[in-house]
Amino acid sequence: MQFWKPGTQAPGSSLDRIADGETSVISSAPLSASYSVQSARERLPIYKHRDKLLYCVEKYGVVIVVGQTGCGKTTQLPQYLNEAGWAADGNVIACTQPRRVAATSVAARVATETGSMIGDEVGYTIRFEDVSDKARTRILYLTDGILFRETLLDPLLSRYSVIMIDEAHERTVYTDLLLGVLKKIRRKRPSLRLIISSATLDATAFLNYFTNGDSVDDATIISLEGRMHPVDIAHLQEPVADYVLKAAETVWNIHQRQGPGDILVFLTGREEIDRCLEHLSEMLPTLPRTAPRLKLLALHAGLSVEEQLAAFEPAEKGSRKVIVSTNIAEASVTIEGIKYVIDSGFVKIRTYNPSSGLSSLVTVPISQASAIQRAGRAGRTSSGVCYRLYPSSVFNQLGTSTQPEITRTDLTTPLLQLKSLGIDDVMKFEWVTAPPAQSILRALEGLVAAEMVGEDGRLTVIGEKVAECPVEVNLARMLFASKDYRCGEELLTIVCMTTVQDVFIIPDGAAGAMAELERRKFTAEEGDHLTLLNVYNAFVRYGRSSSWCKSHALSFRALSRAVAIRSQLLKYMQRFGLPVDSCQGDARRLRQCLISGYWRHGARWVADGTYRSIQGNTMLYVHPTSVLFTRKPKSGWVIFHEMEETKKTQIRIVTEVDSDWFLPYGHRYCKSA
DNA sequence: GAGCACTGC
Structure with a gap:
């Protein structure tokens, strides 16, 4: 079996020649499904490292485990530890994941492998869902956010004997916070073992962090080489001006000249995806009648659940599937059967500017770690090829890893x-x-x-x-203020609705105009916060039905999530003794309460239809999804939920207020200016 | 008159 290394090219490859079919793809047989679970476990690449892994966990406090996705570390390592007795005497082995789906699906798989019911010996905990048993669960999969929250209740995390931080190279905010806290915990409780699971390029950084760059007595790195299938890498010889067009051309070349297998294209956003698909559908009529069909699919988070599922359905016999996707397909979801990956080399990320307090979405080059991860998506079920739409010299200049989220939030x-x-x-x-x-x-x-x-x-x-409250600080502030304004019930709903995204589904074209009309039925003239309240109340009144959502262009997923968050926050309010009174339709009082959280997010209308922020006098544009997009507020003043820089600085979720209502907060402006 | 990378508590 051949393993590819970062930065290496397939022999003699330029992209164009490879797409022309000159490079052969090395094939290897996938794991047969006919083995029993036990022997299948033993056949995993990680199995030969079992004894060494257990020895290192025994000897070192911190073990950094390096291995590609698919080598089995997430499912096997916790089982090895359990079999070796690390979960004896009521101890628990924890394994954290950055995402909820990963925690639940991995737990289910490990439960099957151990022949137990999920929630018994093997369990998981994510927000809203604790499928574990306090007394019986030995291996617990959980999101890193949940484990970080647990440190607020038990600062030494004393129920755990081993904590494995999986996918640490992704460097989410919670991963970073957890690592910092765990380093501190280990000083007070040296018996706690840490396993940091990471991609290759970050391993020494983690080692240095835990050893402070000198003594290596307490930390070590283990490399688990091996992945299921080889992936050949091809780079362009020269950079391209338009990678969207180039991506479409490459799809076309693969389809005409390469063997069967689905194609996954990585672009940065919806607009690029649509453009790429347009190029391709223009080319479709020129396909010879006898040639296999090409099925074109988009994949991004803005799609409805049904549209997203289409990307996972196998292509019909004799046709090839092309999925043009955002970064969602890099780690969040896995599509089986991909043989060709086309990597634009770019990604859209949210960054934060601390001097202006503005966040913005920017397109930036990906890291080497990302490029490797994307390429690996071609080798999940058989060998594959990754076409990078940039030269290998560009790859070598990329940063090794993505900037940790904590530095840009x-x-x-x-x-x-x-x-x-x-x-x-x-x-x-x-x-x-x-x-x-x-x-x-x-x-x-x-x-x-x-x-x-x-x-x-x-x-x-x-x-x-x-x-303790799992919401943003300014929103929590409003929840506490609702006691004085006697509007807890409505405010709680508003807080939940601002927390979930994409409540309204606005498709392209004529369907979009229809959706727009549906949305107006819920419009409150005071603004978006009260409009969201109307939507939530209607959703509950009509039985939380998904068909009702569909006919009103609303997201069932988002609204159901709002319901779950509301019941969670309701418990916090009860615990803190906050009444859940209704404002009895007094929108004025309700909006006054909003200011207690949003007082720094005030803006005034100016004659050209834009706004100026109270703090900083920045020029602001109302987001097109706002009910105030087309209307001037009578008072001339608004508060808004968030502002974000795109081409312009836009404010989202906007509500009209009276300028007088800011007065109680005036002195705070002076302090924080 | 016009727009939305992705997670997580």
Whole structure:
């Protein structure tokens, strides 16, 4: 079996020649499904490392495990540890995942392998769903966010003997926070074992983090070589001006000159995906009558569940499937049967500018780690080929890993939670990668202005409570204020509805215009917050039905999630003694309450139809999805949920208010300006 | 008059 290495090219390859069919693809037989579960486990590449892994976990406090997706570390390692007795005496082996689906699906698979019911010996915990048994569960899969939250309740995580942080190279905010806290915990509880599972390129960075760059006595790296199938890599010889067009051409060449197998294309967003598919459908009529058909599919998060599922259905016999996707197909979802990957080399990420407090979506080159991950998507069920739409010299210049999320995000919530853990001096926290000092300062200022943190840097009484609440700080602030405005019931709903995204489904073309009309039925003239309230109440009144959602162009998924979040937050409100009163239709009182959270998100209308932010006087455009997009607010003043920089600075979820309502917060502007 | 990478508690 041949293994590919990062940066290597298939022999003598330029993309064009490969797409012309000059390079053969090495084939190898996939794992047969006819073996029993036990012997299938033993056939996994990881199995030969079993004893070494167990020895290292025994000897070292921190073991960094390097291995490609598919080598079996996620499913096997916790089982090896269990078999070796690490879950004896009531101890639990934890394995964290960045995503909910991964935690649930891996747990189900391991339960099958161990011949037990899910939720018994093997369980999982994600938000809204705890399928585990406090006394019986030995192996627990959970999202890293849940485990971080657990440190708020049990700062030493004392029920766990081993904690495996899986997919650590993805560097989500919670992974980074967890690693920092776990390093601290290990000083107080050295018996706790940590396993950091990562892709190749980040391993030494993690090792250095845990050894502080010197003593290696307590940490080690194990490399689990081997993946199921080889993937040949082809680079373009010269960069291209239009990678969307090039992607379409490459699909076309593969289809005409290469053997069977589905094609996965990585682009950055919906607009590019649609353009690529348009190019391809224009070419379709020129396909010879006898040639296999080409099935064109888009895949991005904005699609409905049915549309997304289409990408997973096998192509009909004699036809080839082409999935043009965003980064969602890089790690979040896995499509079987992909043999060809086309990688644009770009990704759209959200970044945060701490000096303006603005977040923006920008298209940036991917990292080497991402490029390798994308290529690996071609080798899941058999050998494959990855066509990179950039030269190998460009690959070599890419950053090794994606910038950790914590360096490009608003730190308000993370800092509040660290303080709740007793880490008051966040400047001294041992970050795996330190965020910009300005981000920390801005978040601290915000926490002081919101009265979560006192002038002494310690949490206030309300700050302690808000830290426990799984919502943004300004939204939690409103929940607490709702007691004074007697509008807890409506405010709670609004908070949940602003938290879920894409409530309204607006398709392209004529269907979009129809959806637009449906949306107007819920419109409240005060603005989007009350419109969202109307939508939620109608959803509940009509029995939370998915067909009702469909006929009103609403997302059943989003609304169901809002219902789940609402019942979770309701428990917090009850615990904190916050009444859930109705405002009895008094929209004025309700909007006054909104200001208690949004007072820093105020803007005034100017004659050209744009707005100016109260803080900073930035020019703001109302997002086209807002009910205030077409209307001037009578008072001339609004508050908004969030602002984001695209081509322009846009505000989303906007509601009209009176300027007088800001007065009680005036003195705070002076402090935080 | 015009727009949305992806997660997570």
